[in-house]
Amino acid sequence: MTSITAPIPREFTLSDFDFELPPELIAQHPAAERSGSRLLDGSSSVLEDRIFRELPGLLKAGDLLVFNDTKVVKARIFGEKATGGKLELLIERVLPGHQVVAHMKVSKKPLVGGKMFMMGGAQNGGFDATLLGRWPDENGQLFHLQLSDEPHALMEKHGHVPLPPYITHTDTEEDAQRYQTVFARAPGAVAAPTAALHFDEDLLAALEAQGVQRASVTLHVGAGTFQPVKTENIAEHTMHREWYEVPEATQKAIAECKARGGQVLAVGTTTVRTLESWAQFGQASGDTQIFITPGFEFKVVDRLITNFHLPKSTLMMLVSAFAGYEHIMGLYRHAIANRYRFFSYGDAMLLSRVPHE
Numbered sequence: 001m002t003s004i005t006a007p008i009p010r011e012f013t014l015s016d017f018d019f020e021l022p023p024e025l026i027a028q029h030p031a032a033e034r035s036g037s038r039l040l041d042g043s044s045s046v047l048e049d050r051i052f053r054e055l056p057g058l059l060k061a062g063d064l065l066v067f068n069d070t071k072v073v074k075a076r077i078f079g080e081k082a083t084g085g086k087l088e089l090l091i092e093r094v095l096p097g098h099q100v101v102a103h104m105k106v107s108k109k110p111l112v113g114g115k116m117f118m119m120g121g122a123q124n125g126g127f128d129a130t131l132l133g134r135w136p137d138e139n140g141q142l143f144h145l146q147l148s149d150e151p152h153a154l155m156e157k158h159g160h161v162p163l164p165p166y167i168t169h170t171d172t173e174e175d176a177q178r179y180q181t182v183f184a185r186a187p188g189a190v191a192a193p194t195a196a197l198h199f200d201e202d203l204l205a206a207l208e209a210q211g212v213q214r215a216s217v218t219l220h221v222g223a224g225t226f227q228p229v230k231t232e233n234i235a236e237h238t239m240h241r242e243w244y245e246v247p248e249a250t251q252k253a254i255a256e257c258k259a260r261g262g263q264v265l266a267v268g269t270t271t272v273r274t275l276e277s278w279a280q281f282g283q284a285s286g287d288t289q290i291f292i293t294p295g296f297e298f299k300v301v302d303r304l305i306t307n308f309h310l311p312k313s314t315l316m317m318l319v320s321a322f323a324g325y326e327h328i329m330g331l332y333r334h335a336i337a338n339r340y341r342f343f344s345y346g347d348a349m350l351l352s353r354v355p356h357e
Helices: 052-058 151-158 173-178 194-198 201-209 248-259 269-281 314-323 325-337
Strands: 038-041 048-051 064-068 070-072 076-081 086-095 099-106 115-118 127-135 142-147 186-189 213-219 242-245 264-267 285-288 303-307 348-352
Touching: 038 052, 038 325, 048 052, 052 201, 052 348, 064 248, 064 269, 076 151, 086 115, 086 142, 086 151, 194 303, 201 213, 213 248, 213 269, 242 269, 248 264, 264 269, 269 285, 269 303, 269 314, 303 314, 314 325, 314 348, 325 348
Parallel strands: 038 348, 064 213, 064 264, 070 186, 264 303
Antiparallel strands: 038 048, 076 086, 076 115, 086 099, 099 142, 115 127, 127 142, 213 242, 242 285, 303 348
16 A cells, blocks of 8 residues: 655655653653543643543543554564574564564574574474565565464463563563553554553543543554654655554444534544545555655544654654644643653643644
C-alpha cells in the first residue's frame, strides 16, 4: 500500500517539529492510577489542566470513542549465533508456518540459512531461529525468520516487554501489566497504543453511563513508530508498514454516530491512522504506510486523545495536521512549563480537528 500525504506547505520542514524537552519530564513509570494521569484539554483556544478521569464531562451522549484493541506481545528476545556472538530479536510480525519478521541487533548479521539459538536454543529449553532472508524484499530493513515452534507461545515464555528506547529500566512485572491496555485483545503490537493506557474499568463505566458509545479497530503498532525522520524535507520520509483492520461493526458505529450528529473521537494516533487509512483507501484491512502531515484532509476523526510525542517525529506532524501547527506548539510549551509527563507513560491531551492548513 502506498503512502498518502497531502501537499506539504513549503515552510514546513523537519526543524519545525523540534522542541527542547527537559529529560526529567520523560516518564519512566506509569502514574499510580491509570485515570489519575493529567489531561490537557486543548480542544479549544482556552487551555484547561484536568485529570484524565474527568474525560466524561468533556464528551457528549452520542459521541463515539474508537480504541485500538491491539495487544503488546513480549517481542524482545535474546540469544546468540552459532559463533557465540550475542544478538537480540524484536519480533515485529508473525507469519504462517512458525515464521516471523523481526528487527535484529547483532554486531555482524548472520548469513541466510544461519541458525540462531534463542534463550539457549531448542536443546536447552529455548528455541532456534533460522534466517530466511530480508523482509519485505531483499533490501528490506527487517529479517524473515523460521522459528522452531509457535511464535506467540515462544514470546510469552521467553520474551521481554518491548519498552520504548527512552525508558531506561529493564522490563518488570509492573510493565507487563501497565504497558498494556485493559481491553487489549489481538496480539501483535511491539509498542502500546499509549493514549488508551489511561482508561481503566471505572472510567469506561462512567463513559458508558454518560451515553458515550465505544468501538474498536486493530492496528499492530510496530517499532517503526519510534523511527526518527532523518530528512529535513519531510516529504522524502518513508513511513513504516503496519497491519490494520476496521471491523464491520465499527464501520456501522461510525456511520450511525455521524448520522445522529455525534463526534468520532480517536483514542491515539494509531486509531487515527487506521480510520483514515480505511477512509482514504476504501480497504477495511491490510497494511498501511499512511503519512499524515500538515495539509492532510481528515475524513473520519473529529477529536483526538493522544499523549505527548517525540520531537521531530511523524506523530508530531500528525497532531499538527489535526489540530493546527501553531496550536500544537502552544500546547507543548504549556505542557513543558506546567511539568506534564511526556511520552508512553506520560500524560495526555484532548484535541479537536481544525480545517487543514
